[in-house]
Amino acid sequence: MAIAEESIITLEEERRGGPHPLAGKEMMGAEMVIQVLADQGVDMIFGYSGGAILPTYDAIFRYNAEHAEKEIRLVVPANEQGAGFMAAGYSRSTGRPGVFLVTSGPGATNCVTPIRDCAADSIPAILICGQVPRAAMGTDAFQEAPVYSIMQSCAKHTFLVLDPEELEATIRTAFRIATTGRPGPVVIDIPKDVQNWMGKFRGEGYLNLRGYEKRLAKLRARRVEEESMADFFRMLEQSSRPLIYAGGGVINGEAATELREFAETLGIPGVTTLMGIGALDTTGDLSMHMLGMHGTAFANYAVEDCDFLIAVGARFDDRVAGKVAEFAPNARNIAHLDIDAAEIGKVKNVTWSYVGDTGRCLDDMVRHAKRTGFKKDFSAWRKHCAELRAAHPLNWDRDSPNIQPYYVIEELNRITKGEAIVATGVGQHQMWAAQYFDFKRPRTWLTSGSMGTMGFGLPAAIGAKMANPDKIVIAVDGDGSIRMNLGELETATTYGAGVKVLLLNNQGDGMVRQWQRLMFDERFSGTDKTMHKKDFVKAAQADGYEFAERLNIDEIDKVPKMLKRFVEHDGPAFLEVMIDPAALVMPMVGPGKSYREMIVGEWIVPREQGAPAAQMDGKTKADLF
């Protein structure tokens, strides 16, 4: 592939006003890799060494010896998957791409899950894999895997560096692809002999991806046209119940400030998706919290009631839209703002759309409203939303003698007050954390939304804590999820990453059990863990946790004090809380169902009497997921 022509790619960040100070220097390929990483501002690499990546690990060691004031910190996990999720936690909490570095074969294949996870949630990340030398490729060499073809199906983009002259440009281009347009992970596979190659460092240059660059330039230049803007405001004028539906695109696109300004200026309430949590301040008046399968009842009622839905950086995912034809059934108009043209009309037809930078679009809308003096009184609708919130709040059995998971999170939230960074695994605890924590800011809620990867929480929390040492970082995990990457418990103590690991133990895979209860006549196939022998507290102690405690299921009275000690402990802390194994995630819109069929369980007040009971129709379960 040719090196890009300047005339096609004009890269503002390349204009450093002179050549790179090291331009022209003879270097090893591996040294070039590390130099470009340093140039890109990388201050931390998560990874695990091995045969085919040795030269690059050696280059980090030597780089750090020469740059004691500006070291690239190396964080070594128990398993490469852990490195990937640490990089994801770093990226999700800071917005800067996380970098992970692994060896060939198993090192690389262990990273398939985090790469797919990042791609599915549009998280920028860079994975560099060692590969067997070029001459050995294709011979089934030791620790050889077809990384290029495996990763191609999972990542935003994949490079295999066969021409060492293109190595440094490839690394730079990888960062560019990862962080522009709809962000995503980029994989770079580097044969060992390319790492060992000696050549002249140029200190500049990108690969020629002219189509990508042209589309990006168009995307960046795009503004809402006058006529289109007028159409949008006509729809808003005709609406009396507009509702924002904000997704992860608002977080990834750094558009939360603009979204809040838009909501406040025009007086429009909003719901967020699981990935959009933090886009609006959940403690604010305009926040109706999360919609969807396990959204709050009041959020889902607001979606039912709205007459104009404004989707921002959201994609009508099956967990949100349920039965697509009946999603937002009273919305006469739907507007969709997104960076990705392929999302417009993919699932649901919309009446107005904008493809580009959503933050700038919202900002232009606010300016337009101010300039034209647009005024529309939505106070009756806001009052209606406030009433929904007051009448149908989240709730649970507050008189139960057993510790309820909701209670633990509600009490923890009293301490952290929406300021902590929270990472989760996948399952019931994930949904409880999404429902019962407050989030005042974007990038404080780290969860595997699209892929739903169990084991995400602990390593993601470690990566986030290392990137944000001054913030409280909590990993809320379940006993199923934490087992998946339990080796990373030790990584936190090794590096002194003061994460707070809260394990809500219900002795099984609670979410799957919930589905089995509702749709499979309580046949708990493969999900019961009451016979499992693991003593998690002892495991944490063995891994060096000075704070490692357990609360038994009936020790409700001890919860507030224990949580306070847990959060205030200086350093990594581990707390296992035995929770009621019968606790359910409610409300629930069953897979493929409409919001009208939402079940609310025993403790949330439904809007209509005679709402469907807590048992789902077994006949419709077959292919729904």
Next chain:
Amino acid sequence: MTSTNGATLSAPSATKHVLGVLVENHHGVLSRIAGLFAARGFNIDSLTVSATEDSSMSRMTVTLCGDTAVIDQIRKQLDKLAEVVTVEDLTEQGAHIERELVLVKIAYPREKRTDLLEIAATFKARSVDMTPETIAFEISGNQEKIDNFLTMITQDARIVEIARSGVVALVRGPGGLRKSFYED
């Protein structure tokens, strides 16, 4: 794939589309694009790839059936790939030239040889190999012409083997994919 209105690739509203795709001439691009079709469940009828007048680019021609929403989604997904230079739906654009090259070997009863050669002449197919039992024809044209030819010759003969190149296509007139990419 199910689209907005529940339409699928086999829906009655499905029509044939020809996509012209210019890609960076880089190893692995073909598998990336083929992988996209496989992963998203898009069925394609044919896919060809070749060098172009610009050595830095390759050209792919993809023919597939689907309704407008499905084709639009495929085009947008292709447009997201970093190594795709440009994608155009030649069918949507209107006039285009479309050809496929076919080599077909038939086994025939000796008394039908003259008839078969007459049919071939009518369709401007060339006989490129002949044995007492078999004839190999070369024919190029649009798919309709080729289908008609194959229907005619199989009245009196049996196909021993057939190799089809897949469709290649160009925009009619002075325009072209590369030109519109640089001038647009």
